[in-house]
Amino acid sequence: MNGLVVVGASYAGVQAALSAREAGYAEPIRLIVDETSLPYQRPPLSKGFLLGEASEQSLVLRDETFFRDKGIELLLGTSAVRVDRQERRVALADGARLDFDRLLLATGSRARRLSVPGAEREGIHYLRSLRDAQTLKAELDAAASIIIIGGGFIGLEVASTASKLGKNVTVIEAASRLLERTVSPVVSQFLLALHHQNGVDIRLSETVARLDKDGDRWTVTTGSGAALHGDIVLAGIGGLPNIELATEAGLACDNGILVDAHGATSDPLVFAAGDCTSHHNSFAGQQTRLESVQHAQDQGKAAGSAVAGKTSPYTSVPRFWSDQYAAKLQMVGLSHGRDHHVIRGEPDQSGFSVFMYRQNRLIAVDSVNRPGEQLIARKLIGAGVSPSPAQAADLSFDLKALPLPRAAEGARP
Amino acid sequence: MPLVRFVEPNGAERTLEIVTGTSVMQTAIRHSVRGIEAGCGGCLDCATCHVYVDDSQLHAMPPASAQEDAVLAAVAAERRPTSRLGCQLFVPVGIETLIIHIPETQL
Ligand SMILES: Cc1cc2nc3c(=O)[nH]c(=O)nc-3n(C[C@H](O)[C@H](O)[C@H](O)COP(=O)(O)OP(=O)(O)OC[C@H]3O[C@@H](n4cnc5c(N)ncnc54)[C@H](O)[C@@H]3O)c2cc1C
Ligand code: FES
Numbered sequence: 316m317n318g319l320v321v322v323g324a325s326y327a328g329v330q331a332a333l334s335a336r337e338a339g340y341a342e343p344i345r346l347i348v349d350e351t352s353l354p355y356q357r358p359p360l361s362k363g364f365l366l367g368e369a370s371e372q373s374l375v376l377r378d379e380t381f382f383r384d385k386g387i388e389l390l391l392g393t394s395a396v397r398v399d400r401q402e403r404r405v406a407l408a409d410g411a412r413l414d415f416d417r418l419l420l421a422t423g424s425r426a427r428r429l430s431v432p433g434a435e436r437e438g439i440h441y442l443r444s445l446r447d448a449q450t451l452k453a454e455l456d457a458a459a460s461i462i463i464i465g466g467g468f469i470g471l472e473v474a475s476t477a478s479k480l481g482k483n484v485t486v487i488e489a490a491s492r493l494l495e496r497t498v499s500p501v502v503s504q505f506l507l508a509l510h511h512q513n514g515v516d517i518r519l520s521e522t523v524a525r526l527d528k529d530g531d532r533w534t535v536t537t538g539s540g541a542a543l544h545g546d547i548v549l550a551g552i553g554g555l556p557n558i559e560l561a562t563e564a565g566l567a568c569d570n571g572i573l574v575d576a577h578g579a580t581s582d583p584l585v586f587a588a589g590d591c592t593s594h595h596n597s598f599a600g601q602q603t604r605l606e607s608v609q610h611a612q613d614q615g616k617a618a619g620s621a622v623a624g625k626t627s628p629y630t631s632v633p634r635f636w637s638d639q640y641a642a643k644l645q646m647v648g649l650s651h652g653r654d655h656h657v658i659r660g661e662p663d664q665s666g667f668s669v670f671m672y673r674q675n676r677l678i679a680v681d682s683v684n685r686p687g688e689q690l691i692a693r694k695l696i697g698a699g700v701s702p703s704p705a706q707a708a709d710l711s712f713d714l715k716a717l718p719l720p721r722a723a724e725g726a727r728p
Numbered sequence: 729m730p731l732v733r734f735v736e737p738n739g740a741e742r743t744l745e746i747v748t749g750t751s752v753m754q755t756a757i758r759h760s761v762r763g764i765e766a767g768c769g770g771c772l773d774c775a776t777c778h779v780y781v782d783d784s785q786l787h788a789m790p791p792a793s794a795q796e797d798a799v800l801a802a803v804a805a806e807r808r809p810t811s812r813l814g815c816q817l818f819v820p821v822g823i824e825t826l827i828i829h830i831p832e833t834q835l
Contacts, residue, residue, distance in 0.1 A: 356769045373750055376769075381760040612767060636773045643795065645773060686772050687798030694802075715801075 318343030319622055320405055320415040322395045322560065324354045326611035327589025327618075328421030329376060331578075332387045334619030338627075344387045345413060347405075349394035352445055353379065358608060360448040361472035362638050365455065366479060374445065398564040400582055417584055417622050420561055420572060421615065424554035424590035424606055429464065433526030440549040442469055451549065458546035459483060462535050464523050466493045468637050469551035471506065475639040478513045485516040485543055487523055487535070497635075498646065499653075499669040501662050502681045506639065509664070513640055554606055556591045569593060571604040576628035578618025586622055588614040598632060598678070598696070599649045607635045632697045634689075645689040648679030648696045657708040659688065668692070670707040677701035691715055730819040732826045734761045746819055752828055753777040753814030763830035770815035772796065776834040777814035778803040782827035786810055788820050805831035 319335055321328045324346045332344050348354070355374040363369030382389045397406040398418065405413045426441035428434065440451050451473075455461065461477050463470045466488030477484045492503040510517050522538035526548060535543045556571045567573045567581035571593025578586045589611035596603035610633060617629035634647040642664060653671040660667035666684035670677060670692075677700075680692035691714045695702065698719045706712045732755055733743045746755045756764040756777075765776035772795055781789055789812070792800065796816045800807060810829075819826045 358769060358771065370749075372747070373754060375758060377760065378758040381758070384760060608769065609767065634773075636768065636771055638771065643772065684795070685798070686795055687801045689773075690775055690799065690802030 316342045317403070317414040317416050318345065319417045319419060320413050321346045321419045321421060322348075322405065323421035323423055323557075323589070323591075324348035324350075324389065324391075325357070325421065325423055325589070326376075326608050327423070327591075327615040328419070329354050330612045330615030331419050331421060331586070331588050331619035331622070333385060334616045334627075335622045336385050336387065336619075338620040338623035338625040340619075340623035342416065344385075345390060346382070346387055347390040347393055347395060347407070347413070349392065349408075350444060350446075351392040353377070353389075353391070355445055357443075358636075360445065361442055361469055362476060364448055365452050365473065365476045367452075371445070371449075395560055398560055398585075400564050400585065403584070417586065419578075419618055419622060420580075420585065420587040420591060421589045421611075422557035422560060422591045423611075424556050426550070427553045427555050429523070429526075429550045429552065431523050431525055433528075434550075436526060436528055438528070438548075439526070440547060442473065442549065442551065443554075451547075454547055455480065455482065460545040461485075461547040461549060462487070462533065462543055462545035463549050463551065464535070465551040465553070466490070466517065466519075467551050467553065468494070468497075468635075470549070471510070471639055472637060473549055473551065474510060474515050474517075475513070478510075478515050479640070483516075483545070484514070485518065485545065486510070487518050487521050487537060487543075489520070489522050491520045493517070493519070497650075498644070498681050499650065499656055499671060499679075501656070501658060501667075501669050502644065502683065505662050505683060506642075506644075509640060509642060554590065556593075556604060558591055561587065561591075569602070574614075574618070576617065576630065577621035577626060578614055578629065579621060586618040588618040594629070596633065596649070597630065599651060601651075603633075603649070605633055607633065609634050632693055634693060641684075643684050643686065645682045645686060646679065647689060647693045648677075650679035650681075653678060655704060657704045659707055659710060660685070670702070670704065672701070672704060675701065677707070688714070694719060730824060730826065732819065732828055735827065735829045736763060737830060737832050743825065746826070749818075751815050752779060752817040752819075752826070756814060761830070763834065764814055765834045766815060768815075772799050772813070772815070775799050775802045775804070775813070778805060778831050778834060779812055779814045779817070780808055780810040780829040780831065781812055781817070782829065783810060785823060785827060788823055789817070790820065792816065803831070804833050804835055 460483035572587040655672040668682040767774035
């Protein structure tokens with residue numbers, strides 16, 4: 316029995332291995348990852364860790380004893396370089412080969428690289444791994460200013476952290492509003508104001524034309540011809556799925572390894588989960604690739620159970636959170652195609668939620684500092700229950716009073 | 729180092745050292761204490777690190793913040809006056825062994 320080999324030991328890989336065990340998989344499980352540290356949490360890298368509030372120790376996802384107790388062998392610091400599906404074998408960079416009965420790819424995603432002139436220079440920061448965060452932190456501590464290319468979640472979180480550390484921060488964003496594809500315009504506006512209040516210079520509808528370095532100083536020339544100077548340049552312009560192993564092995568991929576609701580790929584012996592996959596998402600009504608902890612864990616759970624022969628399809632409502640300054644931003648559902656929205660509360664720091672509708676159906680809710688409301692919204696969207704826009708906008712209306720279908724009562728919040 | 733004693737619904741117990749500055753949830757996750765999920769890693773996003781503080785120690789705990797209180801409204805198991813989120817819970821000075829009861833379910 317060669318058992319299960321999992322490539323990638325972050326949220327998806329660790330959860331899948333654990334879920335396979337919990338679903339009764341009794342064969343060996345080997346979890347391999349190219350990083351040298353124990354599996355760790357990534358969200359704090361741009362927040363608490365960079366700020367100096369969270370230590371490397373506190374990021375650890377699971378102790379070594381956890382893996383030992385579960386009979387999961389963890390192989391750190393080695394990468395899978397090739398998958399031979401005929402021989403059911405994975406080749407590692409160090410020359411070792413692992414035979415498998417089942418394979419699970421949880422290779423995640425990587426930072427998209429800049430492609431403007433000067434982008435090939437040494438020293439441009441990207442933030443994805445603990446290593447990246449450690450180098451960025453060391454340089455940021457000594458720097459006076461940072462230029463952030465990209466006003467997405469990572470860019471804005473680093474902007475908030477750097478500004479808390481007293482740095483001069485500039486953010487360059489190509490779109491005309493922040494987080495254009497992910498949050499409602501009300502939240503974009505709220506965040507813009509929040510960053511301004513904290514002294515961050517945000518340049519919307521602006522691109523980067525080239526990067527130059529003179530000694531330790533960077534000059535970023537923008538599309539409109541401005542020359543910005545800073546000690547550090549960080550690019551946060553999105554992620555790309557790590558699908559090379561899968562494509563070379565001939566698995567069906569399209570901006571992600573294609574998987575069904577059980578995490579199965581086009582080869583029934585090979586599964587995949589997390590940032591590296593693309594699945595048909597019923598809340599989006601289309602093929603979707605998600606990058607979030609919730610997705611990696613829930614899909615990892617489905618794939619791990621399927622390896623053990625138990626079905627537990629992945630049907631969770633997509634959700635994401637981000638922390639910037641004192642604002643806790645939480646999102647549930649997918650807002651493509653929204654045609655109507657209402658605001659619950661006042662769009663200020665005391666907290667509010669934006670309820671988004673498509674043809675009178677509640678499809679997504681963005682909240683700022685309203686975790687309770689967010690949790691109710693998860694249940695509502697998960698169960699397909701839509702408060703009327705008038706009810707959603709009325710703070711005196713108790714959203715918890717809306718009846719949920721029976722099956723949804725116990726659904727994951 | 730302070731200790732935390734986790735009591736499962738069936739009475740099974742485990743006592744662990746809690747590294748200073750780490751939360752009850754972090755201690756549970758790192759030692760794979762059953763019954764604490766912590767889907768969001770402590771970001772007040774998931775309500776799956778719900779625990780009950782022992783009645784005898786409730787008075788010694790600082791109260792929940794407004795945000796923790798809001799998230800507690802969505803916990804899966806019964807919410808009691810002793811309900812807290814493990815990710816927001818640290819051992820207060822003066823307590824040597826914090827006693828934590830694990831709820832029946834988190835999901
Ligand atoms: C700075 C930062 C902040 C974030 N903040 C949030 C947040 O607030 N909320 C949220 O929901 N999400 C957040 N995310 C996203 C979240 O971390 C990811 O969605 C999640 O980590 C995806 O998990 P995963 O297991 O699919 O892949 P990953 O975490 O990407 O892990 C994949 C692992 O596989 C390894 N690997 C890849 N190829 C190979 C190979 N061939 N051989 C061996 N190992 C390999 C990689 O090195 C990596 O360790 C954040 C991400 C970052 C980087
Ligand atoms: S770990 Fe998610 S709310 Fe505590």
